[in-house]
Amino acid sequence: MTCTRHAxxxxxxxxxxxxxxxxxxxxxxxxxxxxxxxxxxxxFNDKADRWVIKPAAQGYRAITPGPFRTAVSNFFDNFKDVxxxxxxxxxxxxxxxxxxxxxxxxNSTFGLFGLIDIATPAGLKNNKTSLGDTFAxxxxxxxxxxxxxxxxxxxxxxxxxxxxxxxINGPEHLVYHNSNEAIAFYGMYGVNTRARYxxxxxxxxxxxxxxxxxxxxxFLQLRARQLGLPNPTQSDDVNIDELVNAPSTASAPxxxxxPPAVDGSHPEASAAAHAAASAAQ
Amino acid sequence: MxxxxxxxxxxxxxxxxxxxxxxxxxxNPVEQVRETSRQIMDVLKQENGKNTKQVRQQVEALAVPxxxxxxxxxxxxxxxxxxxxxxxxxxLAQQFQNLLVRTYSSTMTRFKNAQIDIQxxxxxxxxxxxxxxxxxxxxxxxxxxxxxxxxxxxxxxQGWKVFNVSVEGASLVTVYRNQFNQEINKNGVDGLIKMLxxxxxxxxxxx
Numbered sequence: 054m055t056c057t058r059h060a061x062x063x064x065x066x067x068x069x070x071x072x073x074x075x076x077x078x079x080x081x082x083x084x085x086x087x088x089x090x091x092x093x094x095x096x097f098n099d100k101a102d103r104w105v106i107k108p109a110a111q112g113y114r115a116i117t118p119g120p121f122r123t124a125v126s127n128f129f130d131n132f133k134d135v136x137x138x139x140x141x142x143x144x145x146x147x148x149x150x151x152x153x154x155x156x157x158x159x160n161s162t163f164g165l166f167g168l169i170d171i172a173t174p175a176g177l178k179n180n181k182t183s184l185g186d187t188f189a190x191x192x193x194x195x196x197x198x199x200x201x202x203x204x205x206x207x208x209x210x211x212x213x214x215x216x217x218x219x220x221i222n223g224p225e226h227l228v229y230h231n232s233n234e235a236i237a238f239y240g241m242y243g244v245n246t247r248a249r250y251x252x253x254x255x256x257x258x259x260x261x262x263x264x265x266x267x268x269x270x271x272f273l274q275l276r277a278r279q280l281g282l283p284n285p286t287q288s289d290d291v292n293i294d295e296l297v298n299a300p301s302t303a304s305a306p307x308x309x310x311x312p313p314a315v316d317g318s319h320p321e322a323s324a325a326a327h328a329a330a331s332a333a334q
Numbered sequence: 335m336x337x338x339x340x341x342x343x344x345x346x347x348x349x350x351x352x353x354x355x356x357x358x359x360x361x362n363p364v365e366q367v368r369e370t371s372r373q374i375m376d377v378l379k380q381e382n383g384k385n386t387k388q389v390r391q392q393v394e395a396l397a398v399p400x401x402x403x404x405x406x407x408x409x410x411x412x413x414x415x416x417x418x419x420x421x422x423x424x425x426l427a428q429q430f431q432n433l434l435v436r437t438y439s440s441t442m443t444r445f446k447n448a449q450i451d452i453q454x455x456x457x458x459x460x461x462x463x464x465x466x467x468x469x470x471x472x473x474x475x476x477x478x479x480x481x482x483x484x485x486x487x488x489x490x491x492q493g494w495k496v497f498n499v500s501v502e503g504a505s506l507v508t509v510y511r512n513q514f515n516q517e518i519n520k521n522g523v524d525g526l527i528k529m530l531x532x533x534x535x536x537x538x539x540x541x
Contacts, residue, residue: 082512179479252444260437262513262529270512271504278503293497294460296408296415 084273084285085198094200095265101203102247107254110247124168125245130179131160131167135224137181144190149180184214189280198269203243206272363465363487363494368452370400371469378446390439402495403431405488409498410510411518418523426523429530434506436534447474463489 085091114122138153156172156179164171173179188210189196196210204215229235261267277285374393381389407427408415418426449472456465465487470480486498499506517526 081516253441256437256441259440260433262510262533263516266513266516267509270509274500274504274509275502284503284505284508291409291412293405293409296413297405 082198082269084195085269087197087199091198091200091269092265094202095268097202098200098205106203106243106247107251109244110251113244114248114251122245122248125241126249127160127164127170128167129242129245130170130181131157131164132223132225133181134160136183136218140182140184140187141180143184143187144182146182149182152177152180183211184218185211186214186280188214194280194282195285198273206268208273208276211276361493364452364454364456364467366400366487366494367467367469367485370396371450371452375446375448375450378442381443381446386443390442393442394435394439398431398435400496401431402488402490402497403427403434405495405497406430406507410507411514412508412511414515414518414523417518422523422527425527426530429527429534430510432534433530445471445473448472449474449480451480460488465489465494 082088134153134157138150138157141147141150141153156177159172159175159177160167160170163169170179185208193210196208199207199209199212201207201212201215204212207215225238229238257264257267273285277283373396377389377392377396404423404427407423407430410430411418411426415423451470451472453468453470456467458465467485467487469483469485471483472480482500482502484498484500485496486500487494487496497507514526517529521529
């Protein structure tokens with residue numbers, strides 16, 4: 054276990070050095086200064102998924118019944134509730150922390166070591182929170198995008214939170230006792246989780262122009278909403294009425310056209326557009 | 335995977351199936367969303383593995399008229415929209431519509447057992463000409479709880495039209511903005527049109 058933790062710590066250190074090394078001074082997307090690092094990590098995850106994780110998940114799904122996989126999910130969720138309780142305490146949310154502790158107590162006993170989630174039907178809400186949320190709660194609101202190995206889209210804040218949570222001596226050490234068992238534990242978690250999303254692989258490929266950017270922007274919007282922050286991926290506040298109603302500035306092939314001046318900040322202009330639009334109706 | 339990652343994926347799942355939601359024309363945006371959802375779910379429930387193609391076509395016929403793809407595309411492109419000539423704008427809107435319809439129609443049948451709850455009160459904006467209707471979608475067997483889906487509509491002479499859909503706060507429309515602008519900056523508006531055309535041609539037609 055200590056060796057796992059050492060590996061994690063040195064991993065974090067190496068990652069931060071790498072990040073510092075390749076932070077772009079003028080990122081094309083403000084939230085993604087580590088884009089080159091992130092893209093290579095994305096490519097790594099994609100390869101690992103294609104050659105190892107996805108085939109494993111497909112095989113796993115083929116040989117296990119659905120209720121079995123739900124039980125496995127519940128089992129891992131039960132550990133997360135322990136961390137959630139700790140983080141709710143750190144966020145000064147004692148009621149939610151008690152809720153989480155009750156969930157763990159109920160599910161670990163009557164729920165057969167967490168295999169059955171009886172707490173949710175019993176009315177104990179699943180309000181999981183993480184160390185990343187705790188950091189955000191105490192002021193670390195904006196954080197740059199970071200793709201983690203295996204875990205995928207994250208931020209520097211949430212990745213750090215995850216690294217610390219994985220590194221401390223948590224309750225999962227009741228289950229595994231050496232590195233091999235730890236690998237089996239997290240491998241099972243990964244494969245079981247991956248198996249739930251097998252049907253949706255093609256959809257991302259169909260929807261996205263650039264899957265890296267699609268996932269990044271989707272993730273950042275989602276995460277901002279969870280934390281109650283404004284949408285981080287659009288810094289230019291587009292006024293849709295102006296955009297649609299304004300006559301096109303392009304007469305020449307648009308590739309050569311200079312970008313028009315940004316005047317979304319003119320309230321008079323937008324008011325005038327609204328007035329014109331209402332008059333037309 | 336983190337929970338956030340799961341949420342994100344759940345997001346994509348839902349958007350794949352349900353942004354094809356449509357709305358029957360009424361004066362009330364909430365009623366319109368509710369009525370169209372009902373109609374679509376009625377059609378989806380008849381899917382039995384053999385009639386998938388017809389079900390998809392019927393759902394598309396219900397859903398597509400509820401959207402304003404021109405406005406949606408403008409929102410997706412952002413400021414670059416003004417660089418495009420009217421002809422380029424309609425070409426973009428057509429290609430974007432094809433992309434979205436193909437994406438969501440291929441997965442919609444996974445949502446035939448979904449439970450959709452529409453919140454009775456819309457959030458009005460823009461002097462009453464814009465409305466955001468909130469809904470929550472639950473899938474049986476998904477223990478992660480319901481997913482929030484928001485529709486933003488605006489009032490046209492032809493009734494309310496949807497031009498934005500968000501799942502758990504992630505817009506299925508503006509998620510394209512950086513991708514589109516990457517291409518516009520590289521190869522111009524025509525480059526983007528061509529790229530979308532190629533992509534749509536590459537996706538096999540849904541069976």
